[in-house]
Every structure is written in C-alpha cells, then in structure tokens.
Amino acid sequence: MKNASFNSAEKDTKVLRAIAPNDLKGFSLYRQKMTDMVNYAIGPFFRDLFLKDVRGEYYSLLFDETEGNNRLKEMEVTVKYFSSHLTKLMFFHLDSAFLGKATAEILLGKILEGLEAAKLPLEHLVMISKDGPKVNQSLERKINSKLMRERGFQLVDTGSCPAHIIHNAVKYALKEFGIEVSELAKVVYYYFDVPSRWEEFKKNCKKKPKKFVKFVETRWVMLGNAAQVLLHNIDELFELKAKLTHSGRKKLSYHEDVIVRVLSIKGIRSIIRFVIEVCTDAEKLIKFLETNDFVLFKIYEYIKAFMSGWLGKVYEVEKIDNVFETKHLGLDSGFKKVEEIILPSCLAMTETNEQVIITLKEGMKKYVVKLVTYLLDNNIPHEFYYLVSYMSPSKIFSTKSEETIMKLAEKVDFKLDKIRVFDEIVVLKNLKLSLPTYNNDLEFYAVLFRLHDFVELKKLFQIIITISHSNAEAERRFSSSKMVMTEKSSCMSEELFNHRKNIINGMQFFNNDLEKFIPPKELLLKAKIARQTHYEKIEKEKQEKKNEDLRLSSKKKELDEQKNVVKMKREAREELTSIITTQLKKLKNDNPQVACLKIMVEQHEKLLSEEADAQKKLGELKKDK
Numbered sequence: 001m002k003n004a005s006f007n008s009a010e011k012d013t014k015v016l017r018a019i020a021p022n023d024l025k026g027f028s029l030y031r032q033k034m035t036d037m038v039n040y041a042i043g044p045f046f047r048d049l050f051l052k053d054v055r056g057e058y059y060s061l062l063f064d065e066t067e068g069n070n071r072l073k074e075m076e077v078t079v080k081y082f083s084s085h086l087t088k089l090m091f092f093h094l095d096s097a098f099l100g101k102a103t104a105e106i107l108l109g110k111i112l113e114g115l116e117a118a119k120l121p122l123e124h125l126v127m128i129s130k131d132g133p134k135v136n137q138s139l140e141r142k143i144n145s146k147l148m149r150e151r152g153f154q155l156v157d158t159g160s161c162p163a164h165i166i167h168n169a170v171k172y173a174l175k176e177f178g179i180e181v182s183e184l185a186k187v188v189y190y191y192f193d194v195p196s197r198w199e200e201f202k203k204n205c206k207k208k209p210k211k212f213v214k215f216v217e218t219r220w221v222m223l224g225n226a227a228q229v230l231l232h233n234i235d236e237l238f239e240l241k242a243k244l245t246h247s248g249r250k251k252l253s254y255h256e257d258v259i260v261r262v263l264s265i266k267g268i269r270s271i272i273r274f275v276i277e278v279c280t281d282a283e284k285l286i287k288f289l290e291t292n293d294f295v296l297f298k299i300y301e302y303i304k305a306f307m308s309g310w311l312g313k314v315y316e317v318e319k320i321d322n323v324f325e326t327k328h329l330g331l332d333s334g335f336k337k338v339e340e341i342i343l344p345s346c347l348a349m350t351e352t353n354e355q356v357i358i359t360l361k362e363g364m365k366k367y368v369v370k371l372v373t374y375l376l377d378n379n380i381p382h383e384f385y386y387l388v389s390y391m392s393p394s395k396i397f398s399t400k401s402e403e404t405i406m407k408l409a410e411k412v413d414f415k416l417d418k419i420r421v422f423d424e425i426v427v428l429k430n431l432k433l434s435l436p437t438y439n440n441d442l443e444f445y446a447v448l449f450r451l452h453d454f455v456e457l458k459k460l461f462q463i464i465i466t467i468s469h470s471n472a473e474a475e476r477r478f479s480s481s482k483m484v485m486t487e488k489s490s491c492m493s494e495e496l497f498n499h500r501k502n503i504i505n506g507m508q509f510f511n512n513d514l515e516k517f518i519p520p521k522e523l524l525l526k527a528k529i530a531r532q533t534h535y536e537k538i539e540k541e542k543q544e545k546k547n548e549d550l551r552l553s554s555k556k557k558e559l560d561e562q563k564n565v566v567k568m569k570r571e572a573r574e575e576l577t578s579i580i581t582t583q584l585k586k587l588k589n590d591n592p593q594v595a596c597l598k599i600m601v602e603q604h605e606k607l608l609s610e611e612a613d614a615q616k617k618l619g620e621l622k623k624d625k
Contacts (some may be wrong), residue, residue: 007543019104032534033530033531035496036530036531036533036534037527037530038496038499038500038503039495039499039530039534040529040534040537041449041501041523041527042499042523042525042527043177043498043499043500043502043503043531044499044502044526045506045523045526046502046503046505046506046507046509046520047162047502047506048336049505049506049509050090050502050505050509051088051118051119053083053085053090053509054079054090054118054120055079055119056124057082057083057084057125057126058080058081058082058124058463058466059080059101059120059125059126059466060080060081060125060126060127060128060129060463060466060467060468061077061078061079061080061083061094061111061125061128061129062077062078062079062080062091062128062129062130062468062471062473063075063077063078063107063111063128063129063130064076064131064471064475064476064477065099065107070235070547071101071200072098072099072372073098073099073101073102073108073152074096074097074098074099075095075096075097075098075099075102075107075116076096076474076477077093077094077095077096077097077110077111077181077474078091078092078093078094078131078473078474078477079093079094079118079120079207079241079469080094080129080466080473081458081466082466086106086509087442087446089294089465090291090508091473091505091508092505092508093477093498093501093502093504093505093568094114094115094118094120095110095111095113095117095498096494096498096501097110097114097494098494102135103135104135104138104139105142107135107139108139108142108143111139111143116311118580119122122146122147122150122151122256123150123151125147126154126155126156126157126414126463126464126466126467127157127466127468128140128155128156129141129161129468129470129471129474130160130161131160131161131164131471133393133407139272143155152180152415152584153265153413153414153415154385154413156411156413156463156464156467157411158382158384158385158467158469159378159379159380159382159383159423160378160446161469161470161605162289162299162303162380162381162385162469162470162472163286163289163290163380163470163472164471165283165374165378165380166171166282166286166289166303166306166375166380167219167220167221167251167282167286167316168220168372168374168586169370169374169375169378170220170221170279171217171220171378172277172370172374173278173367173368173370173371173374174220174223174275174367175273175370176279176363176366176369176370177236177274177363177364177365177366177367178260178271178274178275178367180265180268180271181230181257181262181271181272181275182215182217182220182222182223182260184230184258184259184262184263185212185213185215185223185226185227185230185417186215186435187231187255187259187262188212188237188255189212189214189226190216190255191259192212192254197453198211198333199466201236204236204239205233205236206236209231209232209233209236210232210233211223211229212226212229212230213226213229213235214226219452220279221279221282221283222279223275223279224275224276224278224279224280225279227272227275227276227279228276229268230272231272231273231276233268234561235273237259237263237523238263239464240259241259241260241263241264242494244256244259244260245260252621258590261601262396266353266355266356266359267351267353267356267359267360269350270350270351270356270360270389271348271360271363272522273345273346273347273350274346274360274363274364276345276346277344277346277347278367279311279618281306281309282306283509285302285303285306288302289469289470289472289591290470290472292473294440294441294465295383295469296388296464296465296467296469297388297389297391297392297441298389298392299381299385299389299397299469300381300386300389303375303380303381304324304381305384306364307324307371307372307375307381308320310367310368310371311323311368311372312342312367313342313343313344313364313366314335314336314341314342314361314364314368315334315336315367315368316334316336317510319333319334321621323372323376324381326446327379329369329372329373329374329376335365338358338361338362341361341364341365343357343360343361343364347360348566353433370434383411384408384411385469387404387405387411387591388464388467390404390405390408391405391408391460391461391464392441393438393441393444396425396428396429397428397429401429402425402426403422403426405421405422405425405460406418406425408460408464409421409460412460412463412464414459414463414537416456416459416460417456420456421456421457421460424454424456424457425457427454428448428452428454428457431452434587434588435528439601442465444448445461455470474615477501491504510542513611528614530579531583536581559618560615562614562618563618565614566611566614566618569607569610569611569614570611572607573604573607573608576600576603576604577604577609579600580600580601580604
C-alpha cells in the first residue's frame, strides 16, 4: 500500500501467470479491480477491526495539518487508545481530509464528521493533542464549549506539546550564545555545494573530510549534527579562512565574509563544542518525549532533570527546587559567581585559555537563563505531568500520593468519585507487600486490576493512559501519507487514500507481519463482490442525483408558480392604486362617492398585505432551495 501504483497490477498478473500457469487460470488483476478491492473489501475490513477494538474505550485524538503532494492542506487525525483486548496502546488512522483552507470551524467540522462516521462517542474523548498555532487553540476552545454543553466537563488540559516548546526554548536560548555556529553551518553548506569547491577542499584536507550537513531553523536541534561536521573539518576551515584573508581581494562574497568573521571569534572551537553538547542533550529529551512507548509517568522527572542539569551549572543547587515551585527564576539571587560556574566536561577538558573560559561561562549563563525562563513562561513542566507522576509504581506508595492523585482525578474530571479514589489508594498502600513483581508500569496495573477490584482507580488509569504527551505520531503519519500519495498519484481520491492508510494501520493487529494475516471468510466474500459493490454504489449515486434533480425541478416549478402569484398580486394592487389616485383627483371630501373610495382603499390595503405574504413565501422557498 506504500508507494505502489495500481497501474502495475496488469504486469503483476502476467508475472504470476508465468510462475503458476495451471493454478491461475482465469485470474486477472487490473487498476480498477485493485481500487475496488481496497475501497470495498480490504480497507473497510481493517477499519472494522479498529472500530470493534476501540468500542467502549477512552480515547484521545492527535491531529496536525500540512501541505500534501496534491498541493492541498492535508489534515491527519489519529486515535490513541488502550486496547483491552490486545493489552497495548494503539494508534489508528481515523481520517485524512484535503482542505482548501484550515479554519477552526472547518477543522472542527471534519473532526466531528470523522468521529460520527466511526461512532466514537464524545463522552469518551479525553484530550486533543496538537501543536501551538492559534487556529488549534481556537479549535480546542470550540470543542470544549461543545463538550461543556453535552457532557458537563472539558478536555483534559496538559498544555501544548512539550517537545515543540523545548525545541523552541533551545532555539531562542542559542540566539543568546552560539548563534554564530548556526550562521557558519548554513553558510559552509551552500558554499561547498558547488562541486568544484568541494573537490578542491577535499584535495587540501590532510584527513578525509565529512560532507557538510544542511541545517534549517525549523529543526534547530539538528544544529548539533551540523556542528559535529564543522568540528571535524575545523582545521581545514581555518586554513580556508587564512587563504581568504590573504587573498588580496577588495571584497569577499557573503558566504566568504561569514566564514572569515565567525572563525575569527576567540574560542570558536569551544563554542562549537558547547553547541554540540546543548543540542545533543535537548535531542535526547525530545526523542524521549516523541516515543510511542508509555512514558507518561516519567515525563515530569525527565524534564525537571534536563532543566536542573543546566541550571545547576550556573545556579545554586539548593535553590533549584524553589524555581520549580514558584515557576520563576530569581535573577537577583541564586546565581553563582562567574568563577564558580561549571562548564560541561567537553569544554573543561579541552579549553585552557582563561579569557575564553570566562567568555564561555558568561555565555553559558545567558543560554541557561533564556532556556529556563522560556520553559517556565510556557508552563513547562506542566502541572499535569507532576500530578500524574504519582501514578507510577515507584511513587504511588509515597506519603503524598493520596492527595496528589485525588487532585489528578479532579483535574481529569470524567465524573470520577474523588473520595473513592482517595480510599482506594489507601487500600493499595496496605497491599504493597502482597503485590507480585512486574516489568513495567503497564504490567503493574494489569496485574493490580486483575487481582483487585479498584473501580475508580481503574477508570482513572484507563483515562490517563490514552493521554498523548507529544504530537509526534500525528506528524509521522504525514511521512506515510507521502508514500501513499506520491507526486505521480496526487489525483488520488480521498476515499482511496483513507482506505490505503487503513490497511497500513490495520496490520498492527497482526504485529505488522503479513505471514500472520489469514484472510477470514467475510473478507474473501467482500473481495469477491467488490466490483459489484462498486457498480451498486455508482447506481445508488446516479439514483440519488436523479432524485435530487427531480426535487430541484419540483422546487423550481413551485418557485415559478409563486413568482407568478406575486406578479398577479402586484399588478392588481398597482391597477387599484391607479384608479384610486384618478378618482381622488376628481372628487371632493363632501362628495357621497367618498364612501366608495374608502372601500377601494381598504381593498388596496388588503391586496398590499396579500402581496407581502406572497413575497414572504417566495423568500422562504428561495432559502429552502
């Protein structure tokens, strides 16, 4: 289903017949037949597997938009839920839609349409994972407004995707110290993108150089990879800088000017090492956050450790906890003196110049202040991750677990009995010694709920296990989308596109192993009548179009008749108005025929009222059209 054209089906038929001519008599395969098989048999079969599995489960939605290969805005919606049958977290494709534009109203309509088609109740919707654009924030407000009306409580609030915020925090912090490295990385890539320059550069290198890596600001942490290549080729770059400096040319090109300027900075080698350290550390955390494994209970500790690790180098360690409690970095107190600041080991072991060391320490302080301030201002780590960390087997038996998990239940809502949650945690603590061993967090709760009846605690766990801590899975779906809809197949229908993605996703029910998939009879039957189903659908669409045309024709006829009624009423009224006007000019007030004129005026007013009613009915008919 990935990157495969259905036009190749006829060639495949010839190959298969050549392999087994006796077994494949009468066998045929062609593009339209493949399309029908996917649209009316295989795609619906895998979608039904998902719909049966997700029924009754709590779920979250992950969505994102991007430009697809058909040059339209593509919206990808994925469902995350915990399969009670398979006892594992599942991600399944709900819907892909191609939009001309993506306003909050359009996105909301498409999401609700997808949920209704899948018969997923809003009562079980836990959260919507998204990144930070304002249109997504507007969408969340509209959904919360609808949920408040229909079920009485909103989505679980976990803030924006922490991976995106951490990425942006590193990006803005490096602009305080280390921005020159990004300039150099961008410039040398394009400078040596000219084959003749690269060949000359390789000839002058004493060791084998590495090809320079393209760096773009939308993936800032990838600067670490580009910086590693810069460090590998640094000696040769210094030789290039010397050559450019003494070239005798009056004016250097833009790229050459940046190379000379950046490489002239004192301690640039150590600054590059610092950038590598920063990006490597951030990339580890972002990869952890973007995993599909269940790591929800660990997120708070990981983010806190990341922030504390950098903060501890420039800030007094005993005051760090206060920073997380107050969500504020005190700029007047708590910072170490310059000579007390601790450089990363990669710098402390390689740099000996005292002046450069002071520059590095001052620069690192600027980086850390910007990094931590940006994260705290964006509510990282979010309070939800602190509360949910107490659900982990390592903390659920701690002294604060009852109060903390009860606060979590209040935040999650879903009409949980908070008092009973509190009582069940107390009972659980008394069972600590009698619980069997476990290998991971999911196994701990699976064993717990199999042996003991904790109704509200189980419900709370089933809710929070679906919560997504990153929007990475929705973004990964775009990669598979581009393999399904290539540049050459950009005219693919939305229906076929969705069914092909259903097949790709559906294989996870068989551990993505095609050999384990044995087609059931119902699928074989659907496949057998797929072409017939296609013709029936076409006939149904024709009949619906015919009925719609008849309805519009009947409506047009009724509209024309009403227009004639309005015209007749208007003409009668205008004729009567003309008679009254003529007679009033001839008669005086004391004339006995005034009484007759009064009757005519009353008739005029009646006709005016009838005309207004006819006009109103005509307006209603036009509106219904």
